[in-house]
Amino acid sequence: MHLKHVGLVWGKELLDTIRDRRTLIVMVVVPLLLMPLLVFGPNFLRISQEESKAKQAQSIAIINSQEAPKLVEMIRSDTEDPLRVVDAADPQAALLKGDIAAVLVVPQGFSQSVQSEDSSQKLVIQRDVSNSNSTAAVDKLEKILDSYRRDVVRDRLVQRGIPAEVLDPFSYQSVNVAPEQRVSGFFLSLLLPLFLVLYAAIGGAQTAIDITAGEKERGTLESLLVAPPSRTSFVLGKFLTIFTVSLAATTLSLAGFALSLTFGPQLFPNSQLFDIFKFAIGGSELALLFGMTAIVSAMMSALTFALYIWTRNFKEAQTYTTYMSFLVMIPAFAVSFMDPPTNFQAFLIPIYNATAVIKELLMGEINWTHIAITFASSAIYATIGLILANRMFNNEKVLFRQ
Amino acid sequence: MIQVTDLRKEFGDFVAVDGITFEVKSGEIFSLLGPNGAGKTTTLRMLTTIFKPTSGDIAMNGISVTREPEKVRTQLGVLAEATGLYGRLTVEENVRYFARLRDMQEDQIKQRISEIFPPLGIDEFAEKRAGNLSKGMKQKAALAIAIIHNPPVILFDEPTSGLDVMSARQVLEFIESYKKTDKTVILSTHLMHEAERLCDRIAIINKGKIAAIGTFAELQKQSGQKGLEEIFVKLVQEVSHAS
Structure with a gap:
């Protein structure tokens, strides 16, 4: 084996790869643009929708509004939870049609009952649970009703000569003591390790298929x-190509994440999303995180290379990519939504280990034992993959499999 | 010079090549003529070191394919049936890549390109990506790759397969030009007229065995037939009946 030949194969395969539009899209465009969109898009839409629903005044109808003038006045004048009281000939039909968001049914003699301290009367809020506008209106109505109830109680206490403060015997507040990195790290650790490991694992798949089965x-x-x-020489040159592409895709996906979190607050200054999602990660953690994704890339490049050289054609290789994605996603998902493992044996499980270490790093924790076990075991798996790939590449039965 | 001795290749229970022996001298164009599935491509793949023989051996200018396959490959130029070009690279990039893999220096590559491209008319499409070329252009480019390093042994596997008349003619003329050199050439084909026109000697191969071997005149004498097609049919039938 000559390094010169390895370099020749590597250079040629990379040139071939960057001229392939499909691979280029998977390698550059998807991680850089689609990843932040996928992660933040749905959250951003949800939060924006909730924010706009809170500000927007939903229309509601009140049946027998004359029976609760004070309450109706509170609803009309509330600017924090705005609602618009409208007349509807058939309130229930209007609610089901979506013309109004809720109906408040006031029973006959409601005001008198309240005054006479008779609590048997019941207000009814009619809603459409399948309509998010209705949910928002009901939330506001419930807040206003709570406020009205407190006012009534306060008045009764005052009438009896009891200070209203008895209603609030103490106050409390919750204070976050976790550093910013830990807070943002927690939220990032729900998604970022999964995406990073997934990209490291399958980011080079398209290239791997192209230079083997293709x-x-x-x-x-x-x-x-x-x-x-x-x-x-061919095996090493091709492996380096897959590894380079996989690493580039992973680095770009990380860059996409970092850029969207850095510039997100400037682009959407009113969004609360960026209060919790911040790319607040230390330099050494970032370097280790990159090292972890690199070793996963190396391992998966070697293993996928061995797998794809065994496959007969492009189509067969793509089928295996689907199965492989699931295999990678299972351990990655397991870590993302669970607490990191504590026993060192868990750090021998490929993918699972790297995802767990990345999660720890995002939370600001550097556990050298976990890092060393993950790195060493992944390096061993990568070597096994390379040996397998080399054997496959020297096996005519595999190369010309019918 | 190529010496093939008792060469055999099995794929499980199937015997693709069944103990063939022949010799090709330097300066000779030798044809492996046989129907599809006769064992020609398997034999060529053993000659090119892609397949390892189950038994027997091949010596190429004294070097054994089983013992020193990497050294054998330095002696070889191969034009396979599939043109084997990288579609996203230009023709010249393809040629240069394979030349560099053969450790040729840049000035040597430049020199050979200037010798090979003009007679094959490759200059006109040297800068085009191989994926955008016609079959004829691709075959010429593949031919350039096969001979860029001026190998002493050249193997052609169905070189005119799928080509139009003009392109096929150009390729055949190119192979014919080797008659006046000291190169060792093996042409694997199922087309009688190609073998008859180009080759000094012909081996008729069928079901992994050599049915007959010799010059065209010798085969005529052996079979009692005049045309190569008749000779081929007669000799193949004889072997089939014998087995």
Whole structure:
């Protein structure tokens, strides 16, 4: 094996890869743009929708409004939880049609009952649970009703000569003591490790298929096999190509994340999303995080290379990519939504270990034992993958499998 | 010079090549002629070191394919049936890539390109991506790759397969030009007229065995037939009946 040949194969494969539009999109555009969109898009839409619903005044109808003038006045004048009281000939039909968001039914003699301290009368709020506008209106109505109830109680206490303060015997507040990195790290750790590991694992898949099964299908492999360099030179050159693409895709996805969190608050100054999602990660944690994704990339590049060189054609290789994505997602998901493992044996499980370490790093924790076990075991799996790939590349039955 | 001795290749229970022996001298164009599935491509793949023989051996200018396959590959130029070009690279990039894999220096590559491209008419499309070329253009580019390093042994596997008349003619003329050199050439084909026109000697191969071997005149004598097609049919039938 000559390093010169390895470099030649690597250079040629990279040139070939960057000229392939499909691979370029998967490698550059998707991680840089789609990843932040996928992660923040739905959250952003949800929060924006909730914010706009809170500000927007939903229309509601009140049946027998004359029976609760004080309450109606409170509803009309509340600016914090704005609601618009409208007349509707058939309030229930209007509610089901979506013309109004809720109906408040006031029973006959409600005001008198309140005055006479008779609590048997019941207000009814009619809602449409399938309509988010209705949910927002009911939330506001409930807040106003709570406030009205407190006012009534306060008046009764005053009438009895009891100070209103008895209603609030003490006050409390909750204060966050976790540092900003830990808070944002917690929220980031729900998603970022999963995406990073997934990208490291399958970011180079398209290239891997192209330079293995794709070469078989196009007949270029045979031309390569009659060239003098040792098969190991081809294996290493091709492995380095897959590794480079996978690492580039992972780095770009991380960059996409960091950029969207850095510039997000400027683009959407009123969004509360960026109060919790911040890319507040220390320099050494970031370097280690990059090292972790690199070793996952190396491991998966070697293993996928061995797998794809075994496959007969492009189509078969793509089918295996789907299965492989699931295999990678299971341990990555498990870590994302669970507390990080504490026993060191867990850090021998590929993918699971790297995801757990990335999660720890995002939370600001550097556990050298976990990092060392993960790195060493992943390096061993990568070596096994490379040995397998080399054996496959030297096996005519595999290369010309029918 | 190529010496093939008792060469055999099995794929499980199937015997693709069944103990063939022949010799090709330097300066000779030798044809492996046989129907599809006769064992020609398997034999060529053993000659190119892609397949390892189950038994027997091949010596290429004295170097064994089983013991020193990497060294054998330095002696070889191969034009396979599939053109084997990288579609996203230009023709010149393809040629340069394979030349560099053969450790050629940049000035050597430049020199050879200037010798090879003009007679094949490759200059006109050297800067085009191989994926956008016609079959004929691709075959010429593949031919350039096969001979860029001026190998002493050249193997052609169905070189005119799928080509139009003009392109096929150009490729055949190119192979014919090797008659006046000291190169060792093996042409694997199922087309009688190609073998008849180009080759000094012909081996008729069927079901993994050599049915007959010799010059065209020798085969005529052996079979008692005049045309190569008749010779081929007669000799193949004889072997089929014998087995």
